[in-house]
Amino acid sequence: xxxxxxxxxxxxxxxxxxxxxxxxxxxxxxxxxxxxxxxxxxxxxxxxxxxxxxxxxxxxxxxxxxxxxxxxxxxxxxxxxxxxxxxxxxxxxxxxxxxxxxxxxxxxxxxxxxxxxxxxxxxxxxxxxxxxxxxxxxxxxxxxxxxxxxxxxxxxxxxxxxxxxxxxxxxxxxxxxxxxxxxxxxxxxxxxxxxxxxxxxxxxxxxxxxxxxxxxxxxxxxxxxxxxxxxxxxxxxxxxxxxxxxxxxxxxxxxx
Amino acid sequence: xxxxxxxxxxxxxxxxxxxxxxxxxxxxxxxxxxxxxxxxxxxxxxxxxxxxxxxxxxxxxxxxxxxxxxxxxxxxxxxxxxxxxxxxxxxxxxxxxxxxxxxxxxxxxxxxxxxxxxxxxxxxxxxxxxxxxxxxxxxxxxxxxxxxxxxxxxxxxxxxxxxxxxxxxxxxxxxxxxxxxxxxxxxxxxxxxxxxxxxxxxxxxxxxxxxxxxxxxxxxxxxxxxxxxxxxxxxxxxxxxxxxxxxxxxxxxxxx
DNA sequence: AACGCGTGTTTCGTGTTGCGGAATTTGATG
DNA sequence: CATCAAATTCCGCAACACGAAACACGCGTT
Numbered sequence: 001x002x003x004x005x006x007x008x009x010x011x012x013x014x015x016x017x018x019x020x021x022x023x024x025x026x027x028x029x030x031x032x033x034x035x036x037x038x039x040x041x042x043x044x045x046x047x048x049x050x051x052x053x054x055x056x057x058x059x060x061x062x063x064x065x066x067x068x069x070x071x072x073x074x075x076x077x078x079x080x081x082x083x084x085x086x087x088x089x090x091x092x093x094x095x096x097x098x099x100x101x102x103x104x105x106x107x108x109x110x111x112x113x114x115x116x117x118x119x120x121x122x123x124x125x126x127x128x129x130x131x132x133x134x135x136x137x138x139x140x141x142x143x144x145x146x147x148x149x150x151x152x153x154x155x156x157x158x159x160x161x162x163x164x165x166x167x168x169x170x171x172x173x174x175x176x177x178x179x180x181x182x183x184x185x186x187x188x189x190x191x192x193x194x195x196x197x198x199x200x201x202x203x204x205x206x207x208x209x210x211x212x213x214x215x216x217x218x219x220x221x222x223x224x225x226x227x228x229x230x231x232x233x234x235x236x237x238x239x240x241x242x243x244x245x246x247x248x249x250x251x252x253x254x255x256x
Numbered sequence: 257x258x259x260x261x262x263x264x265x266x267x268x269x270x271x272x273x274x275x276x277x278x279x280x281x282x283x284x285x286x287x288x289x290x291x292x293x294x295x296x297x298x299x300x301x302x303x304x305x306x307x308x309x310x311x312x313x314x315x316x317x318x319x320x321x322x323x324x325x326x327x328x329x330x331x332x333x334x335x336x337x338x339x340x341x342x343x344x345x346x347x348x349x350x351x352x353x354x355x356x357x358x359x360x361x362x363x364x365x366x367x368x369x370x371x372x373x374x375x376x377x378x379x380x381x382x383x384x385x386x387x388x389x390x391x392x393x394x395x396x397x398x399x400x401x402x403x404x405x406x407x408x409x410x411x412x413x414x415x416x417x418x419x420x421x422x423x424x425x426x427x428x429x430x431x432x433x434x435x436x437x438x439x440x441x442x443x444x445x446x447x448x449x450x451x452x453x454x455x456x457x458x459x460x461x462x463x464x465x466x467x468x469x470x471x472x473x474x475x476x477x478x479x480x481x482x483x484x485x486x487x488x489x490x491x492x493x494x495x496x497x498x499x500x501x502x503x504x505x506x507x508x509x510x511x512x
Numbered sequence: 513a514a515c516g517c518g519t520g521t522t523t524c525g526t527g528t529t530g531c532g533g534a535a536t537t538t539g540a541t542g
Numbered sequence: 543c544a545t546c547a548a549a550t551t552c553c554g555c556a557a558c559a560c561g562a563a564a565c566a567c568g569c570g571t572t
Binding site for chain 1: 263265266267269270271273274275278281282283284285286287291304305306308309310312313315327330331332334335336337338339341367374375376391392
């Protein structure tokens with residue numbers, strides 16, 4: 001068998017299944033088992049199993065009436081999510097650098113995950129004591145300025161669903177009462193930015209504003225975070241206004 | 257093991273590798289081996305192998321300096337191709353039906369593959385004797401009106417590369433001489449549509465016009481095909497003009 | 513209806529090869 | 543240089559993926 005040039009760690013079933021996935025995807029139209037099998041020179045039985053597996057995982061779609069396979073929803077959903085994230089990231093980058101220089105504090109970018117926010121970019125101020133978050137981290141929505149900014153602009157039904165979930169207590173200051181949270185969210189909706197004071201991490205605060213897609217849906221949020229002692233109220237208000245402005249600019253560019 | 261409810265045909269290595277792919281893709285940012293392993297409760301060694309395999313296949317990208325994994329080019333390329341194809345298909349559908357009724361002949365839609373054209377949609381006239389093509393079929397560029405329409409609008413360098421490849425002879429009439437082909441392509445570029453007479457299949461002819469993306473690149477082509485005897489010159493000229501017009505309309509919509 | 517062809521599906525015995533614990537290397541960090 | 547966590551490599555075992563062949567099914571054909 002021609003296994004000469006290869007990385008010894010590739011597991012063949014996976015590799016071959018990926019070839020099947022690629023073939024089906026690139027075919028641009030429904031394709032049948034036998035065609036795949038012939039094209040890739042993989043025995044029918046094996047091809048059958050791969051197609052079943054890929055379909056079960058949602059990467060392919062099995063049309064039962066024509067017994068043919070197409071690209072599945074999983075693939076499209078991943079691609080869409082990725083495109084959206086990378087678009088937001090590239091769009092936000094320059095503004096984030098600018099913000100960081102303006103306030104000399106760490107600037108964070110996060111997208112809405114499922115019940116959480118996920119950091120997708122962050123620019124640290126060199127004078128930061130230690131970083132609060134790392135790219136890729138998930139934090140709860142209700143305990144972060146990023147999350148509160150998103151929550152405040154979510155459609156009513158979805159916001160209620162979020163708040164129905166158990167709320168984890170990150171610090172002694174984390175808001176846990178429904179009443180209080182909703183009161184704050186109404187204020188966030190009015191002012192256009194959210195504030196969080198030691199609710200997510202002791203000694204740290206954060207100010208965030210939402211980034212909205214073309215339909216006004218909050219897909220992401222931008223924030224500035226700093227040690228509590230370094231951010232007096234007056235400065236916080238100024239930062240909030242600036243964040244709101246810049247986030248709005250990014251939102252506007254998202255529809256292009 | 258919870259293998260109760262499941263399809264007996266799913267092959268686990270593939271399934272688990274797909275879970276890894278999904279996790280990495282949805283993470284929205286570089287992620288390390290250990291994190292994936294912990295999250296999915298798959299032993300490090302195994303996870304490592306999957307990540308290697310997925311990277312080797314181009315579905316993931318392995319950043320060697322940070323030893324982290326991201327979504328790879330393969331994934332993006334497939335998604336892009338799929339989005340483009342389905343956009344063209346939905347955009348073209350209504351016009352194709354209209355054309356079919358207008359001329360009462362089969363209407364074809366194909367995208368540019370690698371050295372070939374691939375049929376992605378087709379609407380048959382009920383009086384058609386037999387169909388020439390099936391969705392998903394690949395045909396050579398130089399022997400079809402669809403291919404010639406695309407070739408004529410390709411950037412010079414890419415067209416030359418195409419024509420340097422060996423040209424297969426589909427019928428006795430298939431054009432094989434470089435000179436003659438290039439002469440025809442110049443004419444296609446002038447008139448805006450291509451004609452083919454029994455060069456791809458005996459007794460059948462075809463008229464095609466290119467669909468251009470926002471950069472003027474020919475990503476697809478639209479055609480009408482008919483038995484040679486049923487399409488006199490005068491009608492062919494009329495069909496060509498109509499195709500050019502309709503294809504131009506679709507091209508215009510592609511940039512939206 | 514009976515046939516044959518080309519599909520997709522199922523079965524089953526074999527031995528390949530994927531698995532994962534543990535050992536080793538690498539590379540950041542102080 | 544020491545330390546630690548993370549990524550690689552090693553290796554023996556048996557799980558389980560493989561694929562030939564048998565089966566089932568839906569067609570078009572005579």
